[in-house]
Amino acid sequence: MSFGAQFLSAPRRLSAGRERDPWGDASVALHLVGGPYLFSGLSREQEAAVRERFAGFCSPDRDPARAAVECRVSRADADEFLAFDVRGWEMTLDFDRSKEAVSVAGLDLMARIEWRPALSAVVWTATRGGAGFVGILENVFRVLAAYRLLEIGGVLLHSTAMAREGGAWVLVGRSGAGKSTLARLGVAQGGAVLSDDLNALVPSRTGFEVEGVPFAGDFRAPSSQTRTLAGIGLLEQGSRSRLTPVPRARALAGVLSCAPYVNQDPHRLDSLLCNADRLLSAAPVGRFTFALGADVWSCLGEPVLA
Amino acid sequence: MIAPETVFRLRSDVRFRRLEPEGVVVRQTEPEVLVVNDLAARILEKLDGTRSLSAIVEAFASDYDVDRAVLERDVTAFVGELHDGRIIESVADER
Numbered sequence: 503m504s505f506g507a508q509f510l511s512a513p514r515r516l517s518a519g520r521e522r523d524p525w526g527d528a529s530v531a532l533h534l535v536g537g538p539y540l541f542s543g544l545s546r547e548q549e550a551a552v553r554e555r556f557a558g559f560c561s562p563d564r565d566p567a568r569a570a571v572e573c574r575v576s577r578a579d580a581d582e583f584l585a586f587d588v589r590g591w592e593m594t595l596d597f598d599r600s601k602e603a604v605s606v607a608g609l610d611l612m613a614r615i616e617w618r619p620a621l622s623a624v625v626w627t628a629t630r631g632g633a634g635f636v637g638i639l640e641n642v643f644r645v646l647a648a649y650r651l652l653e654i655g656g657v658l659l660h661s662t663a664m665a666r667e668g669g670a671w672v673l674v675g676r677s678g679a680g681k682s683t684l685a686r687l688g689v690a691q692g693g694a695v696l697s698d699d700l701n702a703l704v705p706s707r708t709g710f711e712v713e714g715v716p717f718a719g720d721f722r723a724p725s726s727q728t729r730t731l732a733g734i735g736l737l738e739q740g741s742r743s744r745l746t747p748v749p750r751a752r753a754l755a756g757v758l759s760c761a762p763y764v765n766q767d768p769h770r771l772d773s774l775l776c777n778a779d780r781l782l783s784a785a786p787v788g789r790f791t792f793a794l795g796a797d798v799w800s801c802l803g804e805p806v807l808a
Numbered sequence: 809m810i811a812p813e814t815v816f817r818l819r820s821d822v823r824f825r826r827l828e829p830e831g832v833v834v835r836q837t838e839p840e841v842l843v844v845n846d847l848a849a850r851i852l853e854k855l856d857g858t859r860s861l862s863a864i865v866e867a868f869a870s871d872y873d874v875d876r877a878v879l880e881r882d883v884t885a886f887v888g889e890l891h892d893g894r895i896i897e898s899v900a901d902e903r
Contacts, residue, residue, distance in 0.1 A: 750828075751843045752830070758832075
C-alpha cells in the first residue's frame with residue numbers, strides 16, 4: 503500500500519500544497535524537553551483546546567525566534583481525508599521517511615517534518631477544534647518530540663519513570679509489559695510517577711535526565727518535571743521482584759525496541775544507536791521483574807548493578 | 809552453495825554493534841533487533857566488504873582448534889543464513 507493510502511484521498515495533493523492558509527493567527531508555545539515547541543496558525547478555538555489539554559506546559563513566550571521547534575497548522579479540505587469506520591480500530595500512523603523529511607499520515611491529518619533550515623513541521627487538517635483537533639496535534643507532537651530528542655542526543659522511550667528519593671528509574675517495556683501496573687504499585691508505596699507511557703531521556707552535564715511527557719498513559723505528566731536518571735530497567739514478566747544484571751547487547755536491544763518512531767527510520771538509525779550507546783554508559787542497566795505486592799523500591803535500590 | 813571467494817557486507821538497512829560478549833543486529837525493514845552470540849558477532853565483524861568467505865574461514869582456523877572442514881561448513885552455513893535473512897549481501901550482487 504502506498505504512503506497515506508489508508509487515510510488520504512490524494513496524498514500528493516496535500517504534500518504539494520504546502521503554502522496553504524493557516525487556520526488563524528493564534529499560537530501556543532509549549533515548554534517541554536527539547537523545546538519550546540511553538541504551534542502556530544491556530545484558530546482561537548484550536549488555541550483554546552490546546553491550552554486546555556497542555557495547561558501545565560504553556561509558556562507565555564510565543565516569539566518564533568525563541569522556539570526550538572515550530573509546527574505550523576494549515577487548513578485542508580474535508581474531502582482530502584478518507585472517512586472510515588473507526589470502531590475497533592487501533593490508532594496507527596503511516597510514515598514516509600527520507601533523508602530530508604518525514605511525512606506522516608493519520609486519521610484526519612497529514613504532516614511533514616523537515617530538518618532544514620531547522621527542525622520544523624507542517625500539519626494539514628480539516629478539523630476545526632475540540633478534542634478531535636487536540637488528538638491530531640498530539641499525534642504529530644509525539645513524533646516531533648521523538649525526532650527533536652534524537653537531535654539533541656536523547657531518546658524518547660516507551661517506559662514508566664518513577665522516583666521516590668533522588669533520581670528516577672526508567673523501566674522500559676512495550677505495550678503489555680506492565681508499565682502502568684508497576685506505576686500504580688510504585689505510587690502506592692510512596693513514589694512519584696513522571697509518566698507510565700513515554701519518557702524523554704536527555705544528556706546533561708552529569709549524565710542523563712528524565713522528563714515525563716504529557717501524552718498517553720494513566721499517569722500523564724501534568725507539567726514539566728525533570729529528574730536525574732538513576733537507572734534503567736528492562737521490564738520482563740517474572741514471578742518475583744528483582745533487578746538482575748543484563749548484558750550490554752541485550753540492554754541496547756531493549757532500548758532500541760522501545761524508541762518509537764525513530765527506530766524505524768533508516769536515515770537516522772546511526773544517531774539513535776549513538777544516543778542509546780551513550781545512555782547505557784551513563785546509568786546502571788538491569789532486567790527488572792516484579793510481583794504484585796512486592797516492595798518495588800527496595801528492589802530498585804539493590805546494589806546489584808555495576 | 810556459496811563460492812569461497814564471495815565477499816559479503818552488511819546491507820545498507822542493517823546496523824551491527826559489537827558489545828562484548830555479544831552483538832546487536834538492527835534490521836530496519838522488518839523491523840527487528842537481534843542479539844547474537846560471541847561467535848556470530850565475530851563472523852559479522854569480518855563481513856566488512858573486503859574479506860572473502862575463505863579468508864574469514866582462514867582467520868578462524870588460526871584462532872580455533874577445530875577441524876578445518878567442519879569450520880568451513882559451519883561458517884558457510886551461518887553466512888548463508890545471514891544472506892537468506894537479508895542481513896548481508898554479496899558485494900558482487902550490488903555491482
